[in-house]
Amino acid sequence: MENKRPAGGWWESARCVESPNCDARPAGEVSLLLIHAISLPPGQFSGTAIEALFTNQLASDEHPFFADIAHLRVSAHLLIRRDGECVQFVDTDQRAWHAGRSCWWDAHQARWRTALNDFSVGIELEGDDHTPFTQAQYNALVAAISWLMARYPQLNSARITGHAHVAPLRKTDPGFAFDWAYFRQCLEYEMSR
Template identity: 50%
Template sequence: MIKWLFLFSLAAIFYLWLKGKKQVQFDSEQANKASAKQAKIPDPEVMVQCQYCSVHLPKSDAIAREKCFYCSQAHLQSLDATGWLGSAAWRLSPNQDSRPQGVDPDLLVIHHISLPPGGFVDRNCTGFIVDFFQNKLDSSLHPYFQEIAEQKVSSHFLISRQGEVFQFVSTQNKAWHAGLSSFFGREKCNDFSIGVELEGDSDHPFEDIQYQALAKLTSELQAIYPNLHFAGHSDIAPGRKTDPGIQFDWEKFQAKADISVDKLPFGLHSR
């Protein structure tokens, strides 16, 4: 009798051991399945907002530019509701203030700038202009920089020799580009104008890619400000300023930008 009880106990122990082993195996398989299923679930898509139209879209579908996102190339190339151009490189300038209440720009003033003078001929000097408009120019780098170290100026846009467009001030605000100026009896042109600087001088022709960029920028601005007229700095500050100078081809600009002649009140001749 004792023998059979012993055998029965061994059988029971073996059965319990076998059952426990199968349970462990089952639990392991279930855990693996759960892990595999969980691994297949993708992380939630990060959503971003279009800077231009405010629509929300997956980040992977958006166009990223200057820490902003756009839902389409058309919106990237447009001026947004805050007066910033998506396709431009944004470099905020402290040299700005508000326009008079109710005043929208109806004049675009074309300038030229080179830092140092003529420096763009044999090297890339665009960064100096960017620094100058942001009050960050290191005056120790060139004697001319020491002469202008105390100046506080800016422009809405700069077009480099390579055709890159920079923006420093929203078109809704005043940039400090025109100075003492008058446009057919209207003083203080900064109040109602947009300033565009072309990297260059009066001794060297501007690059074709600069005209292309200027024409494209003009089209984008006219979409928001259809009453824009166009003039040079020398037109609104005669005797004091000479830019954009004799190297700027007004006929070429007019043709590329497809501007009607009546929007160019000072004519198409270089000056």
């Protein structure tokens, strides 16, 4: 189902494609942002496969890799395409199913936390571990995070991390191609304006 949702946790700058793979946050908390990377099939960009995966419409016979993942019920809040287009699948006030088994050290609470989907926003970048991300993606990522930080006061730059940092034995994304230093410099600049 595709439409424009300018209210609540729907970002007006994103195209809306609602995913059924979400539910209510147990405590309503949003205090962590996870950056992911995805390409479907692996290493290939563009096409509709990511949107199909997040809306449970991925055809398992369209590519050999899809047969292994078509049964998954996953989502992210936002996807940022290679050209910078943002697609939103889940209201950020809701819990998207993106983190999987993972844990994160919450320095503010001085404890390890699990069940990260409960309190995190997941942003997927269309990409892989080896291909540099585009300037348009960094620009869109910074814009999305600026909107999220304005919306959720608990979010700050210390509460942004990659999927690999919270699930290091399972995940590698956003990968070595993601320039953390450049991203943080862009975000700092935007937040200082």
